[in-house]
Amino acid sequence: xxxxxxxxxxxxxxxxxxxxxxxxxxxxxxxxxxxxxxxxxxxxxxxxxxxxxxxxxxxxxxxxxxxxxxxxxxxxxxxxxxxxxxxxxxxxxxxxxxxxxxxxxxxxxxxxxxxxxxxxxxxxxxxxxxxxxxxxxxxxxxxxxxxxxxxxxxxxxxxxxxxxxxxxxxxxxxxxxxxxxxxxxxxxxxxxxxxxxxxxxxxxxxxxxxxxxxxxxxxxxxxxxxxxxxxxxxxxxxxxxxxxxxxxxxxxxxxxxxxxxxxxxxxxxxxxxxxxxxxxxxxxxxxxxxxxxxxxxxxxxx
Amino acid sequence: xxxxxxxxxxxxxxxxxxxxxxxxxxxxxxxxxxxxxxxxxxxxxxxxxxxxxxxxxxxxxxxxxxxxxxxxxxxxxxxxxxxxxxxxxxxxxxxxxxxxxxxxxxxxxxxxxxxxxxxxxxxxxxxxxxxxxxxxxxxxxxxxxxxxxxxxxxxxxxxxxxxxxxxxxxxxxxxxxxxxxxxxxxxxxxxxxxxxxxxxxxxxxxxxxxxxxxxxxxxxxxxxxxxxxxxxxxxxxxxxxxxxxxxxxxxxxxxxxxxxxxxxxxxxxxxxxxxxxxxxxxxxxxxxxxxxxxxxxxxxxxxxxxxxxxxxxxxxxxxxxxxx
Numbered sequence: 001x002x003x004x005x006x007x008x009x010x011x012x013x014x015x016x017x018x019x020x021x022x023x024x025x026x027x028x029x030x031x032x033x034x035x036x037x038x039x040x041x042x043x044x045x046x047x048x049x050x051x052x053x054x055x056x057x058x059x060x061x062x063x064x065x066x067x068x069x070x071x072x073x074x075x076x077x078x079x080x081x082x083x084x085x086x087x088x089x090x091x092x093x094x095x096x097x098x099x100x101x102x103x104x105x106x107x108x109x110x111x112x113x114x115x116x117x118x119x120x121x122x123x124x125x126x127x128x129x130x131x132x133x134x135x136x137x138x139x140x141x142x143x144x145x146x147x148x149x150x151x152x153x154x155x156x157x158x159x160x161x162x163x164x165x166x167x168x169x170x171x172x173x174x175x176x177x178x179x180x181x182x183x184x185x186x187x188x189x190x191x192x193x194x195x196x197x198x199x200x201x202x203x204x205x206x207x208x209x210x211x212x213x214x215x216x217x218x219x220x221x222x223x224x225x226x227x228x229x230x231x232x233x234x235x236x237x238x239x240x241x242x243x244x245x246x247x248x249x250x251x252x253x254x255x256x257x258x259x260x261x262x263x264x265x266x267x268x269x270x271x272x273x274x275x276x277x278x279x280x281x282x283x284x285x286x287x288x289x290x291x292x293x294x295x296x297x298x299x300x301x302x
Numbered sequence: 303x304x305x306x307x308x309x310x311x312x313x314x315x316x317x318x319x320x321x322x323x324x325x326x327x328x329x330x331x332x333x334x335x336x337x338x339x340x341x342x343x344x345x346x347x348x349x350x351x352x353x354x355x356x357x358x359x360x361x362x363x364x365x366x367x368x369x370x371x372x373x374x375x376x377x378x379x380x381x382x383x384x385x386x387x388x389x390x391x392x393x394x395x396x397x398x399x400x401x402x403x404x405x406x407x408x409x410x411x412x413x414x415x416x417x418x419x420x421x422x423x424x425x426x427x428x429x430x431x432x433x434x435x436x437x438x439x440x441x442x443x444x445x446x447x448x449x450x451x452x453x454x455x456x457x458x459x460x461x462x463x464x465x466x467x468x469x470x471x472x473x474x475x476x477x478x479x480x481x482x483x484x485x486x487x488x489x490x491x492x493x494x495x496x497x498x499x500x501x502x503x504x505x506x507x508x509x510x511x512x513x514x515x516x517x518x519x520x521x522x523x524x525x526x527x528x529x530x531x532x533x534x535x536x537x538x539x540x541x542x543x544x545x546x547x548x549x550x551x552x553x554x555x556x557x558x559x560x561x562x563x564x565x566x567x568x569x570x571x572x573x574x575x576x577x578x579x580x581x582x583x584x585x586x587x588x589x590x591x592x593x594x595x596x597x598x599x600x601x602x603x604x605x606x607x608x609x610x611x612x613x614x615x616x617x618x619x620x621x622x623x624x625x626x
Contacts, residue, residue: 032523036415042407043416046499047427049492053434053442060445108338116335126339129346132613135546136606137553139580140349143587143602147352167345174342200331228435231555231580235587256437260556263441274441282438289433293426 054282061279064272074241074258078267084277086243090253091281094158094237095227097248098165103219105166106173110218113174114181115203127178134171141167142232150236158248161237168229169222176218180211213295220292224285230256255281353606356599363593368600374566374582381597383604385568389483389576390605393558394551396487396572397494401551402544404491405498410532412499413506414524425503432496440560443489448480448561451488456480456573475573479563484572486562490554494547501543501620505536542619549613553605555580579605 068083075082109126117123141164149160184207192202208215233239233254239261240251255277262274360381361368371382412425456478463473475482509532517527533540563575564585577585579601587598 028523028526032525035410035525035528039407039411039415042404043411043424043428046404046408046431046495047424050427050431050434052446053438056442056446057438105338105341108335109342112335112339116332117339123339126343128617130342131617132610133342133346135549135609135613135616136346136349137555137580137609139553139555139583140353140602140606143356143583143599144345144349144352146587147356148348170342170345198325198328200328203331224433228437230435230437231584234584238588256435256556259437259441260559263437263444264560278438278441282434285433285435286430289430290426293429 057275057279057282060275064276065279069273069276073243074253074262074273075269076241077265077270080269082269082273084255084258084273084280086240086253087255087258087277088280090158090237090240090244091227091255093248094161094165094233094252094254095223097158097162098169098226099219099223101162101166102169102173102222106170106218106222107177107215109170110174110177110215111181111203111207113178115199115207130171130174133167134175137231138168138229139231139234142235145232146235155249156236156238156251158237158244158252161233161252161254162248164232164236165226165229168232169226172222172225173215173218176221177211177215180214180218181207183214184210213298217292217296220288220295224288224292227288228256228281228285230260233257234260349606353599353603357596357601357603360593360596360600361603363596368597369604372568376586376594379593381594381600383579383597383601385566386577386579386582386601387604388568389486389562390552390578390580390608392483392572392576393486393490393562393578394548396484397490397551398544398548399491400488401491401494401498401547405495405547406502406540408495408499409502409506410528412503414528414532425500428496428499430496431492432500435556436493436554437556437560439489439493439557443485443557443561444481447489448485450480451485452478452480460573471570472572474571476571478573479575481561481563481575482571482573483562483569483576486558486576486578487572489557489561490551493554493557494550497550498543498547501546502536502540505539505543505620506532509535539620542616545612545616545619549609549616552609552612553580555584559584 066083068081069085070083070088071085072081072083073086074084109130113123113127113130117126145160145164145167149163150156153160188206188210189202192206193199197205233256237254237257238251239257240253242253244250244252259274259277259281262270262277265271265274364371364381368381369383369387371380372384373380373382374385375381408428412421412428416424452475456475459473460475460478463470513531513535514527517531522530558578559581562577562581564577564581565575566577569576583598583601583605586594590598
């Protein structure tokens with residue numbers, strides 16, 4: 001066998017070093033190399049697409065960035081100038097509203113799954129349902145909140161938008177909270193319980209404290225997730241080209257829906273503002289996700 | 303003696319009071335966390351209920367024909383879901399055909415080929431693709447990708463296949479504008495890659511390295527290890543991961559709304575504009591009244607049923623791995 005191989009490829013030192021046992025047939029080698037090359041190419045392609053998207057955002061968005069973008073409200077159809085200050089502020093308010101509603105619910109539900117429910121049937125079901133919600137199309141959540149709040153309350157409102165975003169954020173927070181609490185060693189809890197502390201004290205003072213960084217990461221990831229959500233806001237907060245009412249009733253301007261409407265508009269000025277908004281929102285979300293990841297890695301390394 | 307008993311009395315009077323307030327908080331805390339957990343369940347039931355309640359009038363009006371009819375005429379109040387269903391399924395299918403090999407390639411690269419120092423940056427880059435809002439993919443797709451796609455793919459391909467049987471129908475663009483079913487499928491593929499890739503990576507990472515090492519030990523190449531050890535081991539979970547990606551692709555709204563073309567008629571060509579359930583809801587909902595609103599809700603109901611089924615199957619196949 002060895003000699004046969006050698007006669008086929010005479011003693012010329014090959015550039016691709018043959019395996020030490022000298023039996024690797026060429027077709028096996030080809031398949032192996034093909035796999036390696038294809039997988040590497042695919043990865044490069046994935047990274048390339050991200051780079052391409054970011055580059056286009058920078059190229060198209062930076063031209064539109066000016067002080068006016070941050071200080072003036074959105075211009076009317078066809079008019080010049082203007083900014084997206086109202087959309088930026090509206091987006092911030094809606095995102096904060098969503099996170100403020102979602103955090104206690106998500107943290108407590110995650111706590112139930114990790115500390116109280118554990119292996120129970122109910123916990124199993126809720127875990128499953130949470131995973132479904134995590135991946136459910138966000139537009140359906142928009143429809144749900146439309147029927148839950150917009151129709152009964154008689155109109156679009158920032159509150160409905162906040163609730164829709166909260167429903168999207170909750171599963172993310174539940175998931176990370178549970179996962180992080182599970183990493184807390186049981187011996188810590190037992191030590192707390194041995195001192196006579198009731199369960200709630202053990203959870204708050206020991207489990208939550210130990211899992212804090214991971215739980216904060218969950219909230220940050222949830223914030224990043226809802227900050228760019230558009231579909232659920234279409235039917236809840238809608239949009240508004242002016243400053244919205246302080247009671248958050250009626251349409252509340254927000255970046256995602258503004259981008260959607262302006263990008264598809266025939267007005268050059270609106271499209272430029274859409275690109276500027278897209279740049280702002282993407283950079284903030286990427287920054288948020290990177291911070292969340294760094295926090296998580298630090299926590300895992302510890 | 304009296305002092306002592308008084309002291310004991312005091313502590314006894316004090317202790318139960320403290321314990322009961324503590325156990326009171328304990329109970330409230332427990333109930334609050336149980337309530338929050340139940341809220342998650344209630345929200346899902348609420349979504350199901352709302353979709354059925356909202357869509358019922360349309361289902362009642364058109365019956366089963368709502369699903370099979372391809373008429374969508376607002377003026378005559380006639381609605382059928384077929385065009386949107388076909389659009390949803392075909393864009394999702396295209397997304398899988400393109401996205402799954404790419405995702406698996408990336409997962410294999412990250413777990414088997416990547417040098418350790420490169421692992422973290424590459425994985426983060428791919429995962430950041432998931433953090434980019436879908437509306438950004440839509441804008442990029444419409445303003446950057448679609449013109450290139452029209453010039454370099456649609457027009458040349460259409461010129462070649464024009465007049466051919468079958469292929470000529472599927473690949474001929476009547477109006478090569480760059481938007482259409484195929485473009486939507488490609489954008490969706492890019493969007494689901496990070497999800498499938500990161501889940502597949504986690505699955506491959508969970509395979510005991512003893513298996514891999516023993517295969518290498520008897521002289522297997524990387525390809526053989528992947529083909530004969532990793533894929534059979536992870537097969538079922540990877541199918542689950544692909545179905546999670548399918549769930550995403552079916553329900554994705556904003557990116558698709560930008561690039562699908564939003565046409566209400568059925569076309570045999572993948573280059574022609576179409577619409578999906580999600581894109582139609584996004585486009586028409588705010589102007590819809592009466593029966594049209596119910597028809598859109600009924601579309602939402604169908605979308606929910608389809609994605610719910612896919613997601614449940616996916617969840618059963620993938621044991622808990624992280625998402626997003």
